[in-house]
Amino acid sequence: MKTNLKPSRYPGRVCSEAREIYEILDEGRFCTIAYAVNEEPHQLPTGYCRLHDKVYIHGSSKSHFLHQLADVRQVCFNVMLFDGLVLAPTAFDHSVNYRSVIAYSPAKKVESMAKKREVLECFTNKYIPGRMKDLAAPSDQQLSATLVLEISLEYVSAKVRSGTVGGDLSDAEVWSGVVPAAIAYGVPEQDSSQSSTIPVPGYLTEMVVKSNSQC
Structure with a gap:
């Protein structure tokens, strides 16, 4: 994992620990994947799961968009968790608490049936922990009908904003503070x-x- 991607702003919010990056990814439910084809931008919102230092997405083997992802040189993978509203005395200083991860990588097709099975079981248990023990394992036909893409976390960066407004608000004339958010x-x-x-x-x-x- 290389976390030396340089942020353009707020370097103090950068998180470079693999453990913290993995925690954000494991808690997140959906991602956005951006890519370009013939200099035209595209963006795909989808679910994902993480296994070790890779993230995986999946869909129909007939999906035009997934095949496009596998064909481009590089995609941009992003996850953001919204943790709360930060209300300040001025509109300019309002903010949000968040945790985000961004990675750049090719999206590679997973060809191994055993790996596909592992990924799809991980995917199900990510969203409903313990669910797979009640379900039959995916059949070979179902695995063949599913396209799984692997995205590396080799080039990755994370940012975290937490806490309250900051500064001395004793003279503020409007309520200020944090409104926590959760799913x-x-x-x-x-x-x-x-x-x-x-x-x-x-x-x-x-x-x-x-x-x-x-x-």
Whole structure:
């Protein structure tokens, strides 16, 4: 991992520790991938997962956009977590607390069926921890119908903004401070066509409770 990408502003917010970068990526749910084809810009919002020092995205093997990603020399991968609003006495000094990661890498097709299986199981458990133990493993036909792309974290950088407004606000005439933000899940709603005798899985209840406790 090379974290020597130079920021244009706020160098004090740069995070270069692999552990912290991985924590941001593991908590994040969605990314944006930017690339150019024939000097025309494109951008793809999608889900992802991380395994070691690589991130992975997937979709249909017939996806035009995913094949384009695999054909270009380099893509730009970005994740941002929104942690709160920072309200200051002046509009100019308002800000947000955030954590972000940006990486530059080719997007390589994963050809190995075993690696595809590992990635897709990791992907499912990222969004619903423990879910794969209830599910059948993907079939070879399903794996063949799925295109998986690998993005390296060799050239990566992260930025973090945390804390309050800063400075002495004793003379401020308007309320100032931080409004924390977090993602929360609602109560699971079972599909109406399914038998109501099937209980809500414990891992799903745990995920909902955990998310709400952070709000």
